[in-house]
Amino acid sequence: xxxxxxxxxxxxxxxxxxxxxxxxxxxxxxxxxxxxxxxxxxxxxxxxxxxxxxxxxxxxxxxxxxxxxxxxxxxxxxxxxxxxxxxxxxxxxxxxxxxxxxxxxxxxxxxxxx
Amino acid sequence: xxxxxxxxxxxxxxxxxxxxxxxxxxxxxxxxxxxxxxxxxxxxxxxxxxxxxxxxxxxxxxxxxxxxxxxxxxxxxxxxxxxxxxxxxxxxxxxxxxxxxxxxxxxxxxxxxxx
Numbered sequence: 311x312x313x314x315x316x317x318x319x320x321x322x323x324x325x326x327x328x329x330x331x332x333x334x335x336x337x338x339x340x341x342x343x344x345x346x347x348x349x350x351x352x353x354x355x356x357x358x359x360x361x362x363x364x365x366x367x368x369x370x371x372x373x374x375x376x377x378x379x380x381x382x383x384x385x386x387x388x389x390x391x392x393x394x395x396x397x398x399x400x401x402x403x404x405x406x407x408x409x410x411x412x413x414x415x416x417x418x419x420x421x422x423x424x
Numbered sequence: 425x426x427x428x429x430x431x432x433x434x435x436x437x438x439x440x441x442x443x444x445x446x447x448x449x450x451x452x453x454x455x456x457x458x459x460x461x462x463x464x465x466x467x468x469x470x471x472x473x474x475x476x477x478x479x480x481x482x483x484x485x486x487x488x489x490x491x492x493x494x495x496x497x498x499x500x501x502x503x504x505x506x507x508x509x510x511x512x513x514x515x516x517x518x519x520x521x522x523x524x525x526x527x528x529x530x531x532x533x534x535x536x537x538x539x
Contacts (some may be wrong), residue, residue, distance in 0.1 A: 342526045353430075353517055353532035354468075361526060400467060404526055412458075412528060416467045 312337045312405050316415035323391050323408030324423050331386040331418050333401030343384040344412070349397045357399075357421055360384065371395070396422045428520050430446045433453050438539055445482035445503045447518030453498035454520035458528060459491075462515040474501055496518055508538040 313336045313384050335341055346354040358369025360372050362377060365377040375386045401415040437443050447457055455477050460468040472488075474480035474495035482488045490495040490512075492504040501520075505512055515535055519528035 344527065346530075351515075351533075351535065354519075354530040356527070359527060400436075411473070412470075415465045419465075 312403060312413050314401055314403050314413050314415035315399055316399075316418050318418045319416070320394075320419045320421065321422060322421040325393050326390050327413045329386075329388045329391045329420070330399075331399050332422070333386065333415060334382050335384065335403045336382065337403055337405060339405075340383075343375075343377060344402040344404065345373070345386045346371065346386075346402065347371075347397045348400065348417075354400065355359070357386070378400045391420075391422055393422045393424065396420055425449050426529040427513045428454075428518065428531040430471070430516075430518055432534060433532060434535045434537075436537045436539065439509055440507055442506045443508055443536060445505075445516055445518075445536070447503070447520065447531055449499045449520045450530070452522060452529075454501070454521075455498065455523050456493055457501040458519045458521075459493060459501075459503050460517045460519070462517060462533075464488050464515075467476055468517060471503075499506050505536065510538045512536065513538045516528050 316372040317336045344359045360377045400417045402412045429448045431446045457469045472480045472482045480493035495501040517533040519530045521528045
């Protein structure tokens with residue numbers, strides 16, 4: 311069965327430090343992979359997505375993610391974190407054809423200290 | 425492009441009443457809409473998938489008689505929580521997609537509080 315694992319429930323980084331949020335997936339075919347960010351009380355905003363091609367994808371707000379098939383991973387990175395990046399981050403894998411069915415990880419809460 | 429709205433953004437109701445939440449795709453025709461529920465500090469849980477003009481497909485454990493979903497047009501889906509109880513209090517998020525796309529576009533969510 312398909313699944314998404316985000317091993318880190320809560321991460322705290324200092325402003326200006328680099329960030330990596332981990333995501334591992336289980337899926338039999340080539341996955342469609344997504345990272346979303348959610349601020350408190352808000353909906354989801356798409357940061358970036360991977361469908362095919364270059365395994366390093368660039369997203370909004372300076373985020374990037376790398377798809378590593380051998381490790382079944384799609385980790386999110388940012389070289390320098392800003393205080394406004396504090397939020398909940400969800401990794402998701404798409405499956406089931408062209409209608410975009412998604413499975414979400416449990417999320418990683420990012421706190422940024424000054 | 426690909427904007428999805430939800431209305432209302434926040435609703436408070438009394439136990440036993442019904443509440444309707446609207447989800448609209450503003451600039452595209454949504455052949456499929458999804459309804460999610462999110463408890464505090466948890467991930468999104470898919471409740472149901474609806475295709476325009478047909479009955480919704482509910483996930484296991486979701487009561488279809490309690491959570492009525494209608495997708496009568498290509499730009500509007502509604503979720504009605506019938507006979508709401510305090511345990512139905514949650515954050516409800518809809519999303520929409522169209523044929524041949526591989527992603528969903530999310531609405532801003534609706535906070536339901538049942539007193």
